[in-house]
Amino acid sequence: RGCEKKRRKGRRNRLRAARGRGTLEKEKPPIFGMIQRGGQVVIRMLANVKRATIKPLIRATIEPGTLVYTDEYSIYNELAEWGYGHKSVCHGAGEYARDEDGDGFHEIHVNTMEGFWSLLRSWLRPHRGISQEKLPLYLGFFECLHNIKKRGKAALTGLLGVLFG
Template sequence: MELFAFGVPVYRQRFREDGSSAAKERFYRLLRACCAYREGLREPFEGALECDESTFGGSRHGKRGWGAAGKVIVFGIIKRNGMVKASPIAAHNKVSVMGEIQAHTRPGSLYYTDDWQAYATLRMRGEHVVIRKEKGRPKGRDHINGIEGFWSYAKTWLAPFRGVPRKFFHLYLGEICFRFNHRHEDIEKQLIKLVKSVSIKQIDKTLVRIG
């Protein structure tokens, strides 16, 4: 538990004699499933919210951008100066993005997004501030620095794992959201509290994501 809390990957524990790598991987997977399960129970956000999408995955030859092979597209919502929600989405399109917004935010919120046209109908759900950029920087005082900062946090946290199996990516993402949302607390104590409150039956459907 302590090594997981510190973010030490299993492959860096290969010379320890306190258990096999396979057993440690299973334990880590269960902890991540607990984190993902708990994050999935969070109430929809309201208030000032930043929304954005990003891709996760190593560099590959071939097509780049949103359709690049081996990449996972993730949609995220962060409450200004608060918590984050992030989930893999099936495609980089309006249907997927608006589905996440409808599921995880309350009508009447104030939405900050970039100028992607998929967000155009947000004005029907609440107030909508469009962030336009010039040379990579926001024009004016409005921004989505919060969610962009989370993307940097998430990718930095994943880097030491040297690649994540696609079928378990949602568990790593759930862990990262849990860590971010408890960033001002003792994460080991929060994890111990979490595993005492979640049963294996509750996380059974969370362990493997299909599609």
Template sequence: MRRNTHKKGQPGRRRRLPGAPGRGTLEKEKPPILGLIQRGGQVILHMLANVQQATIKPIITQAVGPGTLIHTDEYDIYARLPAWGYAHKTVCHAHGEYARDEDGDGFCEVHVNTIEGFWSLLRSWLRPHRGISQDKLPLYLGFFQFVHNARRRGKALLSALVSGLVG
């Protein structure tokens, strides 16, 4: 008997997580997480109380230098980035755009693949824990952020860990 087949008229197997689609909220027990990552560099993670511009502005202004070019999707929370002093380019996932070559050199400069890849790693790492409480989630995020940011230090990882624990 062949695998992965189903009878005509029967729906195929669902392969996504249960739950309502859309943005998470604390009330839905799917808290929103803001992630900032420099290509080839450090990541910063914050669990948010809500998804509003007033909530993300202090995080972004503290972590990102003025005038920096920021790439995002077209979620409207990022609409004020230019007014806050940042260059801003977007990709529109709703129209099937995931990367864009703006100067015609064959290299897609505008994309959010770096953070999308990071979210994939984080989800894979969290999956075996099966249901982390919202109280503990910032601790898990902090640990994963530390490991990600320290991964290139090699032998210096131990001293970074000790200084992180002491500091």
């Protein structure tokens, strides 16, 4: 299934960052994330976005044979060779969810991870200008908060349980 770019005019946004993937040199470090629908999340700041970098993370986190849903980024093309099922959606062609079996439920999507990114950006925004050295600490804290599934004062009990379990 080919992924063709949708021909449409971009939105005007004066605060929009430069297009393309983030890099450490551009001071926009790449963040890689995996989430189980209804379950745990794992996020890591990466030095680069290459198959050799993500493969050990995927192998350490995801059970072989698992069906993995991604966007169309070519870095995921070898998932089947690594022992995973793989389905993708093509955001570039305006596709965000797909129903392949005709039951009316669009099971092929990456909306769970996209929703997590939105929460993370909202949480990081007030911290304005986090250094690359400290960013992994912020990411780890937010990952932990998400995974204990508690908010507000109840999160303190959950965090203490994780620390002193």
